[in-house]
Amino acid sequence: MRVIVAILGVALFGAAKLPVEHAISETHRQLHFCAVDLNLDLREQTGQLGFIAALSGFRSLVADALFLQAHVAWERTEWARVLLLFRRITTLQPRALLFWDMAAWHMAWNASTAALNDRAQPRLALRIKAQREYFQLGKDFLERGIRNNPDRPQLYDALARLYRDKYGDHEHAAELYAKAALLPDAPGYEKRFAAYELALCPGRERDAYADLQALYKSSEKERFPTLLRRLKELEIKLEIPPDERIPD
């Protein structure tokens, strides 16, 4: 009898708690907490032990163990392994910006340079192709990172840097720096960097000049050497009248 009462009690409590748990889960989902899908993909990527650990609420520990392995693989320049490990790590910890940033840095900066200087590949065209593929892998990591963390400026900044330094695509870089600048906790330089990049986009000189002027007028602290140089270049390019130009 006691057991039946206990079972009934648990069932009734269970029915009452379901909507509460569901509501809290929804809040967590909206805040991107526990944003990992426990599915077969994750099982294949993490292995049996890793999957069990992830199920038990120890995703971060598994991710750290894999991160240390990735660190060793990087020191040994085993790029395929670095890629594989970072895919697992970012699947387990999609809200840790550091992992997305590191993954992209390894691919777009380290592995791409290694591919371009690969002595085992005599054909330059193939080395450049491999380098481009690593740029793309870095870009993919950052784009997926942004999809998982749309409210944090760091990955927008990293992707802007990648467009600027690896693709020479200043328009995309400016757009991403500007997006980062609008997010909470964005560093003060994002707005400035967006204007710098815009100044290098053909046909966007007027917009860039307006942004740089606004920054120049906003505070003396914003008058960094690069900002002054860019303004001077644009004044000449746009043929700004001498009386409207900034002092030398």
Add this chain to the structure above:
Amino acid sequence: MNEGHHAFSFFRVAAITGATLRGLARLKTFYVLLLFALLLIGNSIFMAQMTFQQEFQVLKDIALGAMSVFSSLLAVLATARLLPQDIDDRTASTILAKPVSRFEYLAGKLLGALLLLAISLAAMSALFFLVLTVREQWVLRETVRQMSAAPPDQLSEALRLVRASALNPNLLAGIAIIYVKACLLASLTLFVSTFATTSIFTMIVMAFVYFIGHLQAVAREFWLQTHSAGWISQTFLGLVALFFPDLQLFTLTDDVVAGNAIPMTVLAQIVTLGLFYTGFYLLLAWSVFFRKEL
């Protein structure tokens, strides 16, 4: 019953809590677990040299992970043996022969276990914060040394970044959630031990409950949203959703370490739910223990 005797007395509960805590504190298991946890947290200071952000992330992961594992283990191991041991050595009969109600007895036992968990978590947290502060100060000094020629605003931005990566109030929220989860597990273990015949059985049941509890959310969402599955699957999922707590809700340490802020409302929701669970399982344990023959 005496005229001055109250049906419920905090003093009686406190006396049982104190005795339980003293009994648990004498356990070798407690010291072994605590020592392992402290060693793990302390050792994280000697980890591989990485950039400060990587280092702090790994350090926090290891420390909070260790706290979570050891507090959950301790909650189950310490609570599982409370009732069987008292029944075996007749301590339960001696206590209940006095004017102590069974609810007071169970509440005292549970509070003793929860106090032990609080003390061990406080010890682990103190060491964790010490390690983190030592590393933070070291990194701050290094940053100042390396950036001595940099403009002041760049230096202050770098120092701000170091400080933001190390200690932050979110860590306290993470530790609070770990404690609430341990309370829930202790209370559930006490309930299981009221009808279990041995403490080993209780521990095995709790190991299953732990894993299923972390999957409960998947079962619940599937049960509530999918109607195409067969009735056997639906029944099974419904039972899991109804009978097991959603432990995934109490696993926010990954997000805390990742630097995501936990809003106060979310923290309050989780703590309230955890305390509600703890209270409910205590009542359930009492309903089974109420007429149990000792």
